[in-house]
Amino acid sequence: MGYGKRAVKQLKNYYEGKFVSLSEDQEECDEEDNGIEVVDDEGLLKENITPRKKVPTLLKRLSERRPEKLDYIGTSYGLTLELLRFWKKFSFVPVYLSQKENDLTGEHSCIMITPLSTDKTASDSWISAYFFDFRRRILKLLGKSFQSFTSSLALSIIHNPAASKSALAEKITLTAINTFFLPHDIQRLEAYSRNQVEYRLIVDLTTDLGMLYFQNKLDGIDTIQQAILLAIGLQNKSIDTVAEELNMPVNQILAKFYNAIKKLTKQIVDVMENKVEEELTSKEMKRDTAGMEPVKESLEDELTTAAKELEKKQKKELSRLKKENLSQYAIKGTEEEWGKALAANKSSIISVKREYPLN
Known part of the structure; x- marks a missing residue:
């Protein structure tokens, strides 16, 4: 070092x-014995000049003050x-x-x-x-x-x-894009990204791109591309001047410049597309939920109410069944009669004497 x-x-x-x-004691002692005495103007006229007993040192160690x-x-x-x-x-x-x-x-x-x-x-x-x-x-x-x-x-x-390093910059938003660029400007950037026009057609847009990038609204380009964007967009230097300054051929400068603009344009277009997608999704959700109404009670209350209604219905059905005459469906015959009937033959037909005739 x-x-x-x-x-x-x-x-x-x-x-x-x-x-x-x-320590505090040492500081107080130093302040008292530093050899400096404050006097007023009148005292200076009557001062007796004599050698001082303790004269402060011109320099001190950093640990001494x-x-x-x-x-x-x-x-x-x-x-x-x-x-x-x-x-x-x-x-x-x-x-x-x-x-x-x-x-x-x-x-x-x-x-x-x-x-x-x-x-x-x-x-x-x-x-x-x-x-x-x-x-x-x-x-x-x-x-x-x-x-x-x-x-x-x-x-x-x-x-x-x-x-x-401690500040998190906000990335570019659709509002910022609309502030800096017109729709035709975005079309020019996209055309240049597809190699459909030459760089001179979008040089005027590099100033806004540079301002956005160097305020951390955009990212993703390397140091050489940053230097080229800064020199062309913010310092208004020509391609030849930048090539001479960076000691690179003009065709390499243009290639680096093209890659930088392509990356920045993609970020801008992605923000615009995501915003459109969000708006479309929001409209679809509003259309799907237009006829829906929120429930007036919670799920637990709804289940409790349904259970009470079912219990009430079951009690009512049981009461109705008790009132009906079910004796006609009863199977008659004593155990002895059933035993004789089962032992008489192995036929699949069983006969049991009824106490009352069939209607």
Whole structure:
């Protein structure tokens, strides 16, 4: 680890309270014997200048003093790709970038901060809000004040894991699509995705595609495709300029550009198709349930009522049967008569004497 990295790491650890601090008694003693005496202006005229017994040291160890309570620490420097990457390694987030170049160095002044709060959830929330606002403004200025930036520098500015890892961005919705694109615009993108038109016909749409992608509304393209989309769509650079900047042949740039537009177009079309499918399903459900009415009682109450009605019906049927004359269906004959009848022969016909004649 270099001296710069070591110094920044130690500074963050110090203000986050990771060094051993003095006890309260030692602090009070240091404050009393620090050799500093506050006097008013009138006392200065009568002061006797004599050597002090205890003069405070010019420098102290970090473990010998308690750190101030800070919410964040910041840095300001002339923007270069190397310095930007250095500060991003320590979770510093850009919040300001000067639109005017320095007259001496030709660099843009950049301010970056990193939170020191132990409550990571709270700190991530406010630092992410700062960064998202900063990123939105930078995206709009890439084609103006920052058009001279290389695509790698511009990508490094608007991509910052320290600010975006805690925030879940909403994916693109049909409302956003209708805001940015007309139906004919979608048709042009689909035609380009099918190789039916050349890229010049959809270059005007790459600005909106770039704004949506770099605000995390769309995803799915690699770093080279991101650089090409940013350079063409947001910085208004030509294909030849992008090819020279990325040191790639023009045909490879166009191939990468085509694949990126095809992936982004598919995501947009999928959202539109899913919305139409949801609306159709909703209409079918409303049509199927139009004649249905909700039950007035629960299933348990309905079963209880049905059981009571069945029991009442059974009692009524039993009472009716008791009142009827069932003696005509009775089988007569004593056991002795049945024994003689069964023993008389093996015929399948059995005769039993009846007490009353048949009608």
